[in-house]
Amino acid sequence: MSSFARTLNFTSANEDGASELAALALTADDHVLCLTASGARPLDLLLGQPAQITAIDINPAQNELLRLKIAAYRALGDDALYAYLGLAPTRHRLDLHTQVSSHLAPASRAFWESRRRAIAGGIWHSGRWERVLRLGAAGTRMIRGRSIDRLFDAATLDAQASLWRDHFDDGVWHGAVRLLSQRWFWTHLIGEPGGAFLPPPAESEARLTRLFRRAASSIFFRDSDFAALLFRGRHTAGGALPLHLRPENLGRVRKHLDRLTIAEAGLADLAGTGLGPFTAFSLSDFGSYCSQPDYDACWRGILASARPGARYCERVFMNPVTPSACLAAPIVPDMVRSAALSRTDRAIIYDIRCGHLAVPA
Template identity: 75%
Template sequence: MADFSTTLNFTSANEDGATELAALKIQPADHVLCLTASGARPLDLLLGNPARITAIDINPAQNELLRLKIAAFRALDHEGLLAWLGITQTPQRLHLHSKVEALLPPASHAFWQTRRRAIAAGIWHSGRWERVLRLGAAGTQMIRGRRIDALFGAPTLEDQGRIWRDHFDDAVWHSAVRLLSRRWFWTRIIGEPGGAFLPDPAASEARLTGLFRRAAESFFFRESDFATLIFRGRHTAGGALPLHLQPQNFETIRIRLDRIRIAEAGLADLGASGLAPFDAFSLSDFGSYCSGEAYDACWRGILAAARPGARFCERIFMNPVRPGTALASRIRIDEAQSAALTAADHAIIYDIRAGTLSPQ
C-alpha cells in the first residue's frame, strides 16, 4: 500500500469551511496558517478576506494538489472547473487539463504527468479516503436503497430525524460503525496511521452514532457536502458543495488566489520555519495522528509562531487528546463557542475546539 506521507489521501472536502470562518473571525490584515490536506480549507478561508494564507503540509502530494486546484481556478470558468474536477461528467476532461497544466510550475507539471489517470477520472474523487467513502456509500445504498432518497428529501427536520431513527439508526448501522472503529481496519485495510490512536471500538461507536443522531435532528443532510459523500459516495453540481466551489463564491476565490503561499512544513517546527507570525490557525484534526508527546510538540510550535491573542480552530475526530498541563494555560479554549460550533458543524463527525493563544 502506498505510503500515507507521500500519496494523495484527501482530494475532495470532508469539513465545513463555515465553521472555520466563524471561529477565526478573520480580519483584512490577518496572516492565517492552514493545514493543506485536500486544499479545500485554504480555498474556503479566502472568503474571510485575509491578507495572506500560508498552507503547510508534511505530505508533498497534498501541497501539489492545492497547487493544481489553484491553477484550475485560474484556467477555467466555474462550469469547466466542476467538469475538470469530476463533479460533473465530461468527455473533455484531459482537454480541460491541458489548460490547467499550462499554468503549473515545472516541478508540479512533472508530478501530475505521472498521475494522468487520476486526472482523467476526476481528481476530486480520487483520494484514498474518497475511495473508502465511495465503497462505504455503495454498501449503504445496497442496504438502505430508496431510504437514502427519503432521507435527503425530507421536507422537515422532524421528518428527517424520524427517518433516521426508524430506518438508519439500527443494529446494522451500529455494527458497521463498530467495525470501522477497529484499529486493524484503519491501519491494515485503509493504511491510515491515525488508526493507532483510536479509542475503544465501543466508545467510538457510541460517539459516532450519537453524532449522526444529533445531526439528523439539527440540519438537513442534503445541505452537508460530507453527508453527501457518506451516503451518496460523490458530489454533484446540484448537491451540497464546499464553500469554494459554490458558484456565488467562484470569482471571489479566483481574485484572491495570490494570497495563498504553500510550504512543506510541520506544526512542531513552525516557530523556526521562517513562515511566522500568524494571527489565526486552521488546524483541522492533526491530533488524530499524534501521541500525547507529539501533540504537545505541535502546540509548542504553534505557540512559537503565534501573535498574542491569535485565534485557532481545531477539529477533533477520534483521538480526544488534550494539551499537557504546561501548555493548557496558554491555549485558551472558549468552551461555549466550541460547543456551539460543534453543534452547527455540517461535517458531523468532529468536535470543534476554538479559542485564543497566549504565546508567552
C-alpha cells in the same frame, strides 16, 4: 506512515468551512496558518479575505493537489472547472488539463503528468479517503435504498431525525460503526496511520453514534457535502459543495488566490520555518495522527509562532487527545462557541475546539 505521507489521501472535502470562518472571524489584517490536506479549507478561508494564508503539509502530494486546484481556478471558467475536477461529466478532461498545466510550475507539471489516470477520472474523487467512502456508500445504498433519498428530502429537521431513528440508527448501522472503530480496520485495510491512536472501540462507537444523532436533529443532510460522500459516494456540481466551489463564491475565490502560499512543513517545526507569525490557525484534526508527545510538540510549534491573541480552530475526529497540563495555560478555549459550532457543523463527524492563544508579546 511513509506511504501515507507520499500519496493523495484526501482529494475532495469533508469539513465545513463555514465553521472555520465563524470560529476564526478573519479580518483583512490576518495571517492564517492552515493545514493543506485536500486544499478545501485554505480555499474556503479565502472567503474571509485575510491578508495572507500559509498552507502547510508534510505530505508533498497534498500540497501539489492544492497547487493543481489553484491552477484550475486560474485556467478555467466555472463550468469547465466543475468538469475538470470531476463534479460534472466530460469527455475532454485531459484537454482541460492542458490548459491547467500552463499555470503550473515545471515540477508540479511533472508531478501531474505521471498521474494522468487520476486526472482523467476526475481528481476530486481520486483520493484514498474518497475511495473508501465510495465503497461504503455503495454498501449503504444496497441496504438502505430509497431511505437515503427520503433522508435527503426531509422537509423538516424533526422529520429527518425521525427518519434517522427509524431507518438508520439500528443494529446494522451500529455494526458498521463498530467495525469502523477497530484499529486494525484503519491501519491494515485502509492504510490510515491515525488508526493507531483510536480509543477503545466501544468509546469510538458511542461517540460516532452520538454525533450522527446530533446531526440528524440539527442540520439537513442534504446541505452537507460530507453526507453526500458518505451516503452517495460523490459530489456533483448541483449538490452540496464546500464553500469555495459554490457558484456564488467562485469569483471571490479567484480574486484572492494570490493571498495563498504553500509550504512543506509540520506544525512542530513552525518556530524554525520563518513562515509566521500567525494571527489565526486552522488546524483540522491533526490530533488524529498524534501520540501525546507528538501532539504536544505540535502545540509548542503553534504557540511559538502565534501572535498574542491569535485565534485557533481545531477539529476532533476519533482521537480526543488534549494538550498536556504544562502547555494548556495559554490555550484559552471558547467553550460556548465551540459547542455551538460543533452542533451545527455540516461535516457531522467532528467536534470543534476554538478559542484564542494568550501568548506573551
